[in-house]
Amino acid sequence: MRTEPASFNRLTRRDASTELVSILTQAKLVRVNRATQEIEPWLATSWTRSADGLRYTMKLRPNVAFSDGQPFTADDVVFSFAAAYDERSASVLSDSLQVNGKKLTVAAVDPLTVIVTFPAPFGPGVRILDNLPIFPKHKLQSALDAGTLAKAWTLETPPAELAGLGPFVLSDYVPGQRLVFIKNPHYFMKDAAGASLPYLDRITAQIIPDQNAEMLALASGQIDLTSDAMRPEDYAPLRRAKNAGRLQLLDLGVGYDADSLWFNLKPNAFAADPRASWIQRDELRRAISMAVDRKHFADTVFLGAGAPVFGPETPANREWFSADVPQTPYDPAGAKALIESIAPGQTVRFTLLTQKGRSSLERGSAVIRDELQKIGVIVDVVPLDGNALIQRFVSGAAYDAIYFRAAATDTDPALTPDFWFSFGSAHMWDIAEPMPATPWEGQIDALMAKQIASADLAERKRLFAEVQKIFAEHQPAIYFAAPRVFVAASTRVTNLAPALIRPHLLWAPDRIAVAAGAPRATH
């Protein structure tokens, strides 16, 4: 892992390392199979939907125990929801478990049955429950009552105190260096043949802050896996290690996310600015999209290991990507004409903020600058420290344009409403706008609302295809290319199920096995 987990309490932190610890040690009611994007029954074995679509009656798996031996019941489910929604601990999970800004309610009917009630019809249904790990009521109830949940299960907690339903248990934590997980003897999942999972006895997670050092450790066999994908620059040394028989290289194809360029489209943001006549116009963005040669972009930024993309959904999202969406052609002359039409005789110049230290962002902004220079548009690229950039953006300070990436957490667009809806906090070009600022954003809002409520998958896809079309027409955010995802692992590791979403290999840790030899996998 790149950094230490911030806590052992998934309620309070969402950093990648805490998330990884949670994946290894905790389980959820349902699981989204990251490789197939399908929902799988997990702690819940089956569920039925009520006629009005608001209530799901879920049957829980019997004879399941936590890692400390205590039985798992419906009370733990109710408790977990209460913990996530607890106002006093300001859990980071709360937002991801809300529909239209309202919480779900859950009730235990009997020790093995719960009823989850949605505040409004919700298309994805129980998929949202992949966001909630189940916590042990017997360990944390007192903290919840006292209002001190936020202070529970910090890094100082002795590992024996942490009880979970996941395939592994934390056995050792050496601050700054590593975490060691051992097999959970009470883990409930079994493989197809009935053998108990997980196959691995122990996982050691090393904390390696530098990407170069991590890559070297992988190539020389000192670690078996990494939780991140490889950079294109790392391809050559890893290929050498593969040829030497030490590594397996997995090419997972183009990923789900791409970096995006967006302008400040807040109404009146440029009120006193002489550029107000053109800087927020659709034509400017369309021109920019036409002026950049996306193939060349992929070649330069991702060394050819990328594919052009034209919207927030990439073809990798098989379920939801609409191929009918019009793609802007590469037409620099047309772009120049468009610019002339909206800003006749003026110099078009704007500042582009981006984050320092992220190679794809720095390279991407350099390519954008160069391509736009060819059509006479001047871009001042200003790389800022990450926090400075976020602060600027979140505080609503003035900016012209930003080039950044906000990764999606789920392929189903209904689970990322903050991006699509005008009032959302991830509606990057105009965040938290109570009412849609433009007619087309209003259209998207309406379509998305229907899409979320509908239970008919075909209908939802149709509605979302409409959304993508409107998006492509107005391009509030411009996308250029998405990288291919490469993952490497040592040849010892078998039975991998690679996925495009992080963590690419460790999302299913219970199935990973090691070829005959020492029962140890490190990462």
Place this chain on the structure above:
Amino acid sequence: MLAYLARRFLFALFLVFAVSSASLLLVRMAPGDYATESLGITARAATMEQTRRLYGLDRSFAQQYGHWLARAAHFDFGRSMAYDRPVADLIPERAANTAILAVTALFAATALGIPLGIITGSRRTGLLPAVIRTVSITLLSMPPLLTSLFLVFFAARTGWLPLGGMGGGTADVTGGALVDLVRHLIVPAAALAMPLAAMFERLQSQAMAETIGQPFVLAATARGVPRLRVVWRGALKAALRPVTSIYGLVVGTLLSGSFAVEMITSWPGLGRLMLDALRARDVYLVAGCAAAGSVFLAAGTLLSDAALAFVDPRAAE
């Protein structure tokens, strides 16, 4: 003597106070705070407000500073937001790791740099001094990031040494825990020690050459005293002066950790902690690290001044 020590101690206290306060102020001035760092760019405004309130980040600087000061008086240095542990636990832990590394590197650098500097200082011509000089200059012109990267790369290529961490990872360790630690120590200590040795060598060389040219040395040689004896008895003590004077600085800054080396070799030390804390705008941790750094520096300079008095009685108080 006692008065001098008391004065130094008071100054040191003041230094710690001044540096911690300045750090707190600077971190506040820097854009963003822990909430932006941990929640990211897509966070809802309400969530951000809630988080800020939880960590007390919505208070004014004066309030936060006063609060910190009041608690520091009771030796409670606050809690790190990023690690969710008391600062007073986190820093000594990391400082100990850095100390292991620093002491090893210092020892190696002194043992290498000073004798080599004496050699190149007393002999200007010849192959050996030229080679030593070239190596020193090479090391001085390489950024520490590059040196550590090279060493790690070299270790990876040859496979002789572990690439990072402090050891203890594998279940079966031949030779025991100490040997494991030493093996893990080699790469980071080398990365730290090499440029340091080069610096010592250069300074020592210069000082040595100057001292040898002094009249008293010439006179001693004229009297027939063997050269080696002159060098050892007379010239050496005087020549050690410049290196000793900055030794304290070196010790102090070394104990604060080198970010580049620690990051590349995954050594969990203070240097890495300091910059991670800055990046995460972890206010109390930043103040704590700065305070620790100033303690080390104060101790280092005191040590150095004491050594200076020993080496050069003329400069004694």
Place this chain on the structure above:
Amino acid sequence: MMGRRIGIVLVALWCVGALGAASFAPHTASDHFDGLLNAPPTLPHVRDEAGAWHAPFIYRWRLVDQLEQRYQEDRTTGVPLRWLRGGHVVEGNDQAGSPLLLLGADGFGRDVFSRLLFGARTSLTLSIAAAFGAMMLGGAIGGIAGYAGGLTDDLLMRASDFIIVLPAMYVALALRSILPLVLEPRIVFVLLAIIFAVVGAPFISRGVRAIVRSEGRLEYAVAAASLGAGHWRVLGRHLLPATRGFIAVEMTMLIPAFIVAEATLSYVGLGFPEPIASWGTMLRDASDVRAFADFPWLLSPAAAMFVLVLGLNLIVQDRRPEDWH
């Protein structure tokens, strides 16, 4: 003397190179060739495959594998070098895709050699200016502290301790937030020079102080003082010259440190904006494992610094009195 002359030549080499960068460099610091990312150097040849002699020419690079960034020389045709054209001393044929890359290309396809020369301007002027600043400041502080002793000494030394301990990164980050978004290079230069001079001064002042303190008790100094020489005169004419050697050596170490520090500070945003090149940033961008394994030409700024520091050391060390063995 011999060594000293070599030293002067080496340093002068870089100064001339930096000043004449526009002519000596075949390209600007920002010209980039998108098909030649991390391309190896195009070595000039005079004999072709058949053994015939020609005016100096280079071979083109053909991309073999884009992801691995491997190239192969296209030995079918030699591209002759063109001399004294368009303000450049020598260049290849940029239009035909065979630019002269004497030190290869970097990760953005920019000519390393040209960036090295243009970067010399930035890095040399900044680090030398800062080093002089540090010398002035540190020399003054150390001299006064060592001479006056007592409370003044303590105060000055603790003040410089404060400067050493306060991490420059914190200051730089806070500073960056006050400055406007788009930085002007001149402002960055002045700020960095000041920061480096202040941060480097304590290293000089401590050594100067120690030397001044001990020298101050020597006979000649006491004699001078008793003869009625004012404090400043004693300090300036008698004591400080004794520190010359130390200061000189210290400065030769500060200069490379400053060049590298410029890259570190640019990490928090306080650096020179594109397209200004600097050795520090070039080295930082090259700090990747692939630089050692596959693209060693990316490390040429380190070699350049080596030459520079070697030259400086040669100049400095020959100030010693004659060796007497």
